[in-house]
Amino acid sequence: MKxxxxxxxxxxxxxxxxxxxxxxxxxxSGVESFLLTRWAYGPLQGETVPYSEFYPCEEQxxxxxxxxxxxxxxxxxxxxxxxxxxxxxxxxxSGHPLIQGADxxxxxxxxxxxxxxxxxxxxxxxxxxxxxxxDMHPLTGGCHYLGGCExxxxxxxxxxxxxxxxxxxxxxxxxxxASAVAVAKxxxxxxxxxxxxxxxxxxxxxxxxxxxISNGVNCDIFRPLEKAACRAQLNLEKDARYILFTSRxxxxxxKGPAAALAILEVLRQYPVTAKAVASGExxxxxxxxxxxxxxxxxxHVDRFDYISADKMHLIYNSADVxxxxxxxxxxxxxxxxxxxxxxxxxxxxxGGTVEIxxxxxxxxxCLFNVGESDAAVAFLIRLLQNKLFYQxxxxxxxxxxxxxxxxxxxxxxxxxxxxxxxxxxxxxxIGTQEVPSFVLPIHEGSRQALLVAVEEMESKLERKRAxxxxxxDLVHKPHEMGA
Numbered sequence: 001m002k003x004x005x006x007x008x009x010x011x012x013x014x015x016x017x018x019x020x021x022x023x024x025x026x027x028x029s030g031v032e033s034f035l036l037t038r039w040a041y042g043p044l045q046g047e048t049v050p051y052s053e054f055y056p057c058e059e060q061x062x063x064x065x066x067x068x069x070x071x072x073x074x075x076x077x078x079x080x081x082x083x084x085x086x087x088x089x090x091x092x093x094s095g096h097p098l099i100q101g102a103d104x105x106x107x108x109x110x111x112x113x114x115x116x117x118x119x120x121x122x123x124x125x126x127x128x129x130x131x132x133x134x135d136m137h138p139l140t141g142g143c144h145y146l147g148g149c150e151x152x153x154x155x156x157x158x159x160x161x162x163x164x165x166x167x168x169x170x171x172x173x174x175x176x177x178a179s180a181v182a183v184a185k186x187x188x189x190x191x192x193x194x195x196x197x198x199x200x201x202x203x204x205x206x207x208x209x210x211x212x213i214s215n216g217v218n219c220d221i222f223r224p225l226e227k228a229a230c231r232a233q234l235n236l237e238k239d240a241r242y243i244l245f246t247s248r249x250x251x252x253x254x255k256g257p258a259a260a261l262a263i264l265e266v267l268r269q270y271p272v273t274a275k276a277v278a279s280g281e282x283x284x285x286x287x288x289x290x291x292x293x294x295x296x297x298x299x300h301v302d303r304f305d306y307i308s309a310d311k312m313h314l315i316y317n318s319a320d321v322x323x324x325x326x327x328x329x330x331x332x333x334x335x336x337x338x339x340x341x342x343x344x345x346x347x348x349x350x351g352g353t354v355e356i357x358x359x360x361x362x363x364x365x366c367l368f369n370v371g372e373s374d375a376a377v378a379f380l381i382r383l384l385q386n387k388l389f390y391q392x393x394x395x396x397x398x399x400x401x402x403x404x405x406x407x408x409x410x411x412x413x414x415x416x417x418x419x420x421x422x423x424x425x426x427x428x429x430i431g432t433q434e435v436p437s438f439v440l441p442i443h444e445g446s447r448q449a450l451l452v453a454v455e456e457m458e459s460k461l462e463r464k465r466a467x468x469x470x471x472x473d474l475v476h477k478p479h480e481m482g483a
Contacts, residue, residue, distance in 0.1 A: 001418060002032040006093065008113035010040040013248050014333040015134035017309050018191075018215050019108050025411035031418075036089070036098050038113045049091055049113075064390055069218075084142050084161065087173045090115025096476040102454045104418050107186065112140065115181035115417065116173075123184020128421035131186040132197060132213075135330050138177070139202035141170030145254045146198075153201050178204045187421065189414075191331035192218060192352035212416060214352060215331045216410030217401050222313050222340035230317040236302055241384055244343070245317035246287040246334055250294045256325030256348065257294060259370065263323065264296040266377045273381060282384065287315050306373045316341040320385055320390075325372060326350055336405045337398035344383055344390065346376050359400040361468045362393060408480060 002027060007019050019035070026033040027030045040048050041129045091100050091113060105127050110119065123129055141156030142285045149160055157171035180205050188210040190196035199205045231238055243264075247255040264284065276282040280300035291303040309316055316322070322338040329351030336356050338345055346351045347366050357363045368375045383390050391432045 001104065001415075001422070002034070002102050003104040003106055003107060003418060004034045004036050004098050004112070006036050006114070007105045007108040008038050008111055009109075010035060010037045012041075012309075013184050015109050016330075018134065018331075018333060019219050020309075021407055022215060022414065025218075025407040026415065029408075029411050029415060030416060031411075034091070034098055034102075035091065036096065036172055049093070049096070055360050063274070084144070085111040085137060086142060086169065087176055087455070089145050089201045092118055092121055094118075094125055094227045102127060103422060105129045109134055111144075113318050115400075116176035119177075120180040120183040121185075123180070123186065128418070129184055129186040130189055130272060130417070130421070132191070133191040133199060133330060134191070136198060136328075139198060139204050141174035141177075143170075147328075152203065152384035153206075154203055154395075174203060180210060181205060187211065187417070189213050189417070194351055195330045195355065213354065213410060213413045213417070214405055215333060216407035217336045217340045217405055218335075218407045219340050219402050221310075222316065222337045222401075224342035224394075225313065225317040227317060230314045230392075233314055234304075234318055236285070236318050237280070237283060238298075241276075241473075242283050242285040242302075242319045242321075243380070244284075244285045244287065244315065244322045244338070245294070246315065247289075247320070247324075249289040250286060251290040254327050256327050258328075259325040259348070259373070260323055261296050263372045263376050263380070264299060267380060268296070268298045270377060270381065273384070285315070285319055287312075312337065313341060319343055321346060321380065323376075323380075324348060324353070325370075329353070332356070336401050340395040340401040340405075344397060346380055346383075355399070356405065359404065361394055362396055363400060366393075 005019055005023055007016065010016050012021065023033045023035055023067075036049065039050055050154060051425060090110075093114070097403055099105065099122070101353045105122055105125070107114075107119070107122070107130065114122075122233060122262055131138060133139065135144045136146055136152070140146070140152040141159065143149075143159065143161050146152065147161060151157065151159075152174065154172040155171050157165070157168045159165055159170045162170075186208065188199050188205050188208050190199050190210065190212050193212055196210060199210045228238055236242070245257075245260050249255070250257055267273050267282075273282060283302060284296060285302050285304075286294050287304045287307055289305060292304050295301070304315070316338045319338070320343070322334065322343055324332060324335055324345055324347035326348055327350065331352040332347070332350065335345050335353055339354055339356070345353075345357065345366050347357065348370050350370075353367060357366050368379070383393070
């Protein structure tokens with residue numbers, strides 16, 4: 001059985017690590033697993049699609065860069081500051097040798113790699129087709145996280161995450177994606193029951209078959225290690241008690257930095273822990289991009305802007321507890337990874353955390369609702385002060401992950417689904433429908449609208465430059481300023 005995993009990048013982020021682990025787990029069990037990606041970096045490389053195949057002409061590459069630049073400018077940070085992706089261009093992988101020779105096509109993250117038309121063409125190959133959703137982007141008109149919005153269920157448009165929206169393109173994106181899925185008929189897989197509910201609600205996927213297969217943890221790597229040795233490798237304080245806050249980007253509002261700061265502030269002022277926080281006996285360990293901008297008042301902080309995936313087990317084993325405050329997650333990989341290392345977790349009830357920490361009454365006490373800072377602090381203090389309670393929870397964390405969320409269990413579940421799909425064969429009506437003709441014309445209009453927006457921004461930038469030049473003249477001619 002030959003499985004080809006399609007993902008936009010290999011090298012960083014939770015989705016990438018999940019796909020790599022699944023790929024290695026499948027190979028370990030005897031499956032011919034391959035990775036096909038737009039770009040790859042790090043120790044594990046995949047088959048990379050050349051840039052020229054993705055952007056066949058310089059004009060398309062320029063327009064895509066402009067479109068993404070505009071979206072960064074028009075996002076509304078209070079709602080979300082995560083990336084927002086357009087369905088403008090995509091690579092046609094249907095003729096790629098790996099795709100042609102595959103028994104199973106397994107799509108993961110398509111943003112910036114495949115368009116709706118690309119997905120429809122893959123479906124028309126009449127091969128069993130899976131699509132694992134690692135965030136909400138495959139189910140929406142462009143956003144990666146919902147931010148409380150429910151429009152994806154029927155139609156997007158007038159997106160609350162955007163300040164302006166040329167040609168209502170989120171609605172157009174959702175239409176195009178839903179039409180592509182109707183042609184390709186992929187089987188959707190969600191990593192948590194919470195995410196499965198979103199899959200079954202979205203206009204894109206509500207008519208499709210869907211399953212839940214939890215992400216797995218490589219327990220050969222993520223396992224309890226001697227804390228002092230790990231801290232020595234990272235030059236951390238030997239005897240301090242560390243609270244870990246980690247994310248690919250610590251300024252990503254979806255990861256809940258504001259909630260984490262609120263909890264840390266309550267802990268700093270709490271009479272029982274105030275002295276220990278002030279002296280550095282209780283410290284914060286920050287790991288992720290922009291860690292230098294995460295500055296809780298009155299805390300001693302040790303920071304790592306970037307730690308490679310093969311070193312994250314050292315970070316977990318150096319910590320005493322993980323603080324997980326995400327507002328939305330498809331799963332939340334850092335939670336089971338930390339638990340596999342014997343590190344207790346204090347987590348929001350989002351994504352897969354309810355399932356991961358639902359194995360016992362003791363573990364379920366680690367969960368709290370968004371905004372419940374006092375409850376989180378009370379449990380955190382109990383962990384830091386009661387060694388017996390800490391050890392009991394640590395032991396249950398390791399047992400829970402090894403029994404229910406191992407990489408082997410995930411690989412076996414996917415392998416069973418692959419075999420079932422191969423036995424069923426492809427739906428007879430795949431390939432009988434044409435890719436909807438409206439996909440490209442609508443996106444041609446979206447491109448034109450985006451180019452107009454580019455011109456507006458360039459005009460504003462030119463005016464700002466002129467103002468700066470006048471200010472420079474005043475600085476160099478102080479007599480004109482009344483000096």
